[in-house]
Amino acid sequence: MELQDVEPNQLWEGLEGLWIQYGVSVISALAILVLGWLFARLARRALRGVLSKREVDATIAGFLASIVYMLLLALVVITAAGRLGIPTASFAAVIAAAGLAIGLALQGSLSNFASGLMLVFFRPFKAGDYVEAGGVSGSVKTISIFQTILITPDNKEVIVPNGDVYSKPITNYSSTGERRVDLVIGIGYDDDIDKARRLIEAVIGEEKRVLAEPAPQILMLELADSSVNFGVRPWVKTADYWGARSSLLENIKKRFDAEGVSIPYPQRDVHVHQVGSAAAN
Numbered sequence: 001m002e003l004q005d006v007e008p009n010q011l012w013e014g015l016e017g018l019w020i021q022y023g024v025s026v027i028s029a030l031a032i033l034v035l036g037w038l039f040a041r042l043a044r045r046a047l048r049g050v051l052s053k054r055e056v057d058a059t060i061a062g063f064l065a066s067i068v069y070m071l072l073l074a075l076v077v078i079t080a081a082g083r084l085g086i087p088t089a090s091f092a093a094v095i096a097a098a099g100l101a102i103g104l105a106l107q108g109s110l111s112n113f114a115s116g117l118m119l120v121f122f123r124p125f126k127a128g129d130y131v132e133a134g135g136v137s138g139s140v141k142t143i144s145i146f147q148t149i150l151i152t153p154d155n156k157e158v159i160v161p162n163g164d165v166y167s168k169p170i171t172n173y174s175s176t177g178e179r180r181v182d183l184v185i186g187i188g189y190d191d192d193i194d195k196a197r198r199l200i201e202a203v204i205g206e207e208k209r210v211l212a213e214p215a216p217q218i219l220m221l222e223l224a225d226s227s228v229n230f231g232v233r234p235w236v237k238t239a240d241y242w243g244a245r246s247s248l249l250e251n252i253k254k255r256f257d258a259e260g261v262s263i264p265y266p267q268r269d270v271h272v273h274q275v276g277s278a279a280a281n
Contacts, residue, residue, distance in 0.1 A: 025083055025084055026084065028083050029080040029081075029083040029084045032076060032079055032080040032083060033076060033077070033080050036072070036075075036076030036079070036080070037073065039072065039076075040068075040069050040072035040073050040076065041069070043068060043069070043072055044065045044066070044069040045065075047061075047064065047065045047068055048061055048062070048065045051064065051065070111163040112145075112146045112147065112161045112162045112163045113145055113146060113162075114163075115161075115162035115163045115165060115166035115167070116144065116145040116147075116162040117145075118166050119148070119162055119165065119166060120143065124170050124172060125143075125170065125172045125174070125175070126143070127140050127141065127142065128140060128174070129172055129173070129174035129175065130172075130174045130238075131150070131171060131172045131173065131174070132170070132171040132173075133148065133150070133160065133168070133170045133171070134148070134161070134164035134168055135160075135164070135168065136150050136152070136158050136160055137150075137152065137153075138150030138151050138152040138156075139151045141157070144162075146161070147159050147160060147161055147162055148160050148162055176238065177237060177238055178211065178214075178235050178236070178237060178238060179235070179236060179237075179238045179241050180214075180233055180234070180235050180236075181232075181235070181241065181244060181245045182232075182233055183231075183233070183245070183252075184221060184229050184230070184231060184232075185229070185230045185232050185252060185263075186224065186226075186227030186228065186229045186230070186263055186264060187227060187228050187230070187256070187261055187262060187263065188227065188228070188261075188262040188263075188264045189227070189228060190262075191228070191262055192261070193220075193228065195259070195261065196230070196256070196261050197218055197230070199252070199255050199256060199259055199261065200230065200232055200252060201216075202255065203248060203251045203252050203255055204216050204218075204234050204248065206251070207234070207244060207247055207248055207251070209236050209240040209243065209244040209247075210235065210236055210244060210248075211234070211235045211237070214235045216232070216233060216234035216235065217231070217232075217233040217234075218231070218232055218233075219231040219233070226264050226265065226266045227263075227264045232248070234248070
């Protein structure tokens with residue numbers, strides 16, 4: 001039967017049947033997408049609010065809310081596809097294949113993402129801590145899913161991939177409120193050891209930032225090539241570390257100079273021998 005042989009009433013009935021068969025499905029699928037998207041946004045906002053009221057860290061709250069949002073969107077898309085008659089199993093297989101291809105292309109980014117998850121949930125440090133991570137030392141400015149931003153002592157901003165941060169040892173200097181200052185103070189072999197110890201104790205006692213507990217230690221560390229070395233180990237608040245360390249070194253040097261105690265430096269004696277000069281004459 002050719003198109004010109006079809007009566008108008010039959011054509012209209014055919015179009016009406018197609019509309020009833022497919023149009024309703026398309027409209028319902030669009031409605032599912034729109035309403036599902038709105039619901040996902042509301043759920044993300046509500047979850048952030050709940051986590052914020054419970055004083056959950058903002059980084060963790062944002063990450064969890066984003067994960068929930070993406071999962072809800074994926075569920076909405078699959079539901080809409082099923083309403084259109086698309087087999088959801090095949091649709092899920094396509095999504096999985098696309099995810100695998102993207103994953104292979106973004107191996108480095110996925111590694112950073114996985115490391116970001118570990119940093120977010122295990123929290124080896126937080127914003128504001130002074131750390132050594134990924135071969136960089138500085139104060140933590142931001143911890144994101146893919147990277148960590150550190151501010152170095154000379155005020156440089158360093159962006160470190162989370163993969164590098166989590167795959168190497170992390171030293172957190174701010175995790176405890178107290179920190180030990182380790183100094184090596186050398187005196188000459190001809191100097192009075194007891195006198196030097198008393199002078200060091202006096203300087204430590206005058207430094208107000210040194211804590212009484214744990215008690216400072218002054219130990220005989222080693223008999224080195226050019227000096228007798230003391231290990232000086234007072235404790236200070238973490239925030240006072242650099243100021244107290246500098247002050248102790250300066251005042252110990254001044255006190256030794258005033259009391260006639262030497263701080264030796266490496267020396268080498270060179271002896272020159274003339275060999276064969278007598279034979280040449």
